Amino acid sequence: xxxxxxxxxxxxxxxxxxxxxxxxxxxxxxxxxxxxxxxxxxxxxxxxxxxxxxxxxxxxxxxxxxxxxxxxxxxxxxxxxxxxxxxxxxxxxxxxxxxxxxxx
Numbered sequence: 001x002x003x004x005x006x007x008x009x010x011x012x013x014x015x016x017x018x019x020x021x022x023x024x025x026x027x028x029x030x031x032x033x034x035x036x037x038x039x040x041x042x043x044x045x046x047x048x049x050x051x052x053x054x055x056x057x058x059x060x061x062x063x064x065x066x067x068x069x070x071x072x073x074x075x076x077x078x079x080x081x082x083x084x085x086x087x088x089x090x091x092x093x094x095x096x097x098x099x100x101x102x103x104x
Contacts, residue, residue, distance in 0.1 A: 005092050005093070005094055006092065006093045007090070007091070007092060007093075008021060008022070008023050008082055008091050008092065008093040009021065009022035009023070009091065010082060010084070010091045017034060017036075018030065018034050018064055018066060018082075021066065021068055021082075023068075023080075023093065026070055026071075026072075026073070027070070027071040027072070028068035028069060028070055028071060028078075029068070029069060029071055030066060030067060030068065030069075031067040031068065031069040031077050032067040034064045034065065034066050034067075035064065035065040036062065036063065036064050037063050038060040038061065038062060038063060039060060039061045039063050039083075040060055040061075041060060041061055061083045061084070061085065062083065062084040062085075062086065063081060063082070063083050063084075063094075064081070064082050064083075064084070065079065065080070065081050066079070066080050066081075066082060067079055068080060078096065078097075079096075079097035079098070080093055080095060080096050080097065081093075081094050081095035081097075082094065
């Protein structure tokens with residue numbers, strides 16, 4: 001598994017669920033339902049001050065695990081973790097897991 005941070009384009013449904021991804025010039029569709037969780041920001045390193053009563057989306061990162069398959073080309077499934085920053089509305093690719101074998 002590799003861990004890093006890279007910009008990634010994610011199209012979302014009205015309810016916020018990821019639908020499609022564009023990564024490194026390639027279009028991907030989801031091969032499975034995305035999994036969502038939240039991770040605490042390292043606010044102590046970021047010198048982040050949060051006004052009282054406005055904690056949602058500022059103290060935590062919204063994280064998604066996506067199973068991606070290329071729209072064109074090899075149909076190998078890639079498992080990735082992406083984060084969504086509600087303040088900037090930007091997506092970041094943070095982990096690429098071992099590629100999964102294509103199921104029969």
